[in-house]
Amino acid sequence: MSRFPHVRIGDDVRAQEQLLSEHCGIETLQLVVGGSMGAQQTYEWMVRFPGRVKRAAPIAGTAQNTPHDFLFTKALVEAITSDPGFKDGEYSSNADVVDGLKRHAGIWAVMGFSTEFWKQEVWRALEFDSKEAFMEGFLEPYFTAMDPNDLLCMAWKWQRGDVARHTGGDLAEALGRNEAVTRIVPINEDMFFPVRDHEYELELTPHATIRVIDDLLGHLALFGVAPTYIGQVDRYLQELLGEDV
Template sequence: MIENSYYSQDVHGPYELHDIGNLDLEEGGTIRACNLAYATFGKLNAAKDNAILIPTWYSGTSKIMEQVYIGPGRALDPDKYFIIVVNQIGSGLSTSPHNTSPPAGMGNFPRVRIGDDVRAQHKLVTEKFDLKSLALVVGGSMGAQQTYEWAVRYPDMVKRAAPIAGTARNTIHDSLFTETLVNAITSDPGFNKGFYASSADVREGLLRHAKMWAVMGWSTEFFQQDRHKALGFSSMDDFIMNFMNGYFSVMDPNDLLCMAWKWQHGDVSRHTGGDLRAALGRIKAKTFVMPMSSDMFFPPSDCQAEWRLIPDAEFRPIQTIDGHLALFGADPNAIGQLDKHLRELLASEV
């Protein structure tokens, strides 16, 4: 357990905590008194059929989903929908390595899978909110992985699904990228197998991790067109230090690694003995597959290959030069396209 003021109501609130009890994990091990941090927007209607679930991405929390994706007049409109943003295990707000008491915390935190998160979230939405259906599950990146897992695991409950910039089964290329991110952190001697005194002990590893995110997270066109300057940074050095590193350096290394392992091993075909076609064939949700056109690790071609296996799905790539991190919302045109597609998806009969 480690103090980290970044993971607080001040920075990410308001959010609520819900204790779903012990969570037995797919890889073995148990998270005791697993807490999910969530934020809600809007009101559940009497029919309880206007709920939208948004799981979070690697390093993200409910706050950025609120800021970038939710609002009156937007597709994800709290005046029309009851929107639950749930922070994934390891996010730092929900149960995570850094906030778990000894001996199970820090470097001893057990391995968690996307499926564990989705089972935990199912408990939240059924126990806490008594939901029988979700009008939409939508998420970006690891949020897309959880969206796919929801649609495959609970096909009757998920009416619509919008996986953005993510895949149902991680590719070997993306898995290798994730491994280089993990290595960047764990190779820092200050990491000390996960038992450091503070994130600052892993400063160099976190900086390497931030640089690798800068290489793969945006796109070559992003830098060719000086988008980093348009975002207010004077140079690449400034962008790396004050944006990329500024963003990641305050986070907990073990929390990032917990999420990275989950991301790396995301795979809905675990439900069907490795048969991806069979797994995606289970999906009953009306699904829009929405990659970012310039994404370097969840590229359109990988998302398209999965789209072909989903019944009645639509392929809706988002045109942007912001790469994977168009998810951050700095390209208003990309967000406009997303809103348009989500509005159409939400309007579709199911």
């Protein structure tokens, strides 16, 4: 895996399109929806195949990765690659990189949830009795089970997500290609895909409106563990599916 080539969000979407078109015979999509890097893919669909996407709902992710997001991801990458057990990607199992993966989880703890998630001890709802127990019982196992090279592939891709690659760097021109009726759906407590970054892209996207999810979990509301999260997503998607296109 250390020699797996770099792939981009655009490669994902090109492959998805090929699968849908050649194997399933599907040419028109009633709805493209995804969260985080899935939102990056959604924007890629909107810009790359505008005539074929009827509705789109990018959730908690942007069309063009921001510099802050690049630096956040860089910190995540460095937590892994600095582990001596990483050995330039030639580790024998992810257990060799467990210290780096735990530090990676620790940075997610800071940026992935919100300040209020920790202050209000929302982890109690997940049946932990301390933030340390939540880290050891939830976030660390979640990330230490992952393959470090996989994570690095994803990080490289995430950092370079940018639909303006289609238009020589002109984001307005790229988003201007969108024909789908679109709901842009940020999460109000997201610390690294903040609402204002979505609002900025909203201004550039035809046929788009915004619906903000209220969730103290922040970006990791995407886990869907808050009882109120899925209801909000469902409501916004039903509203979107109810629109004539």
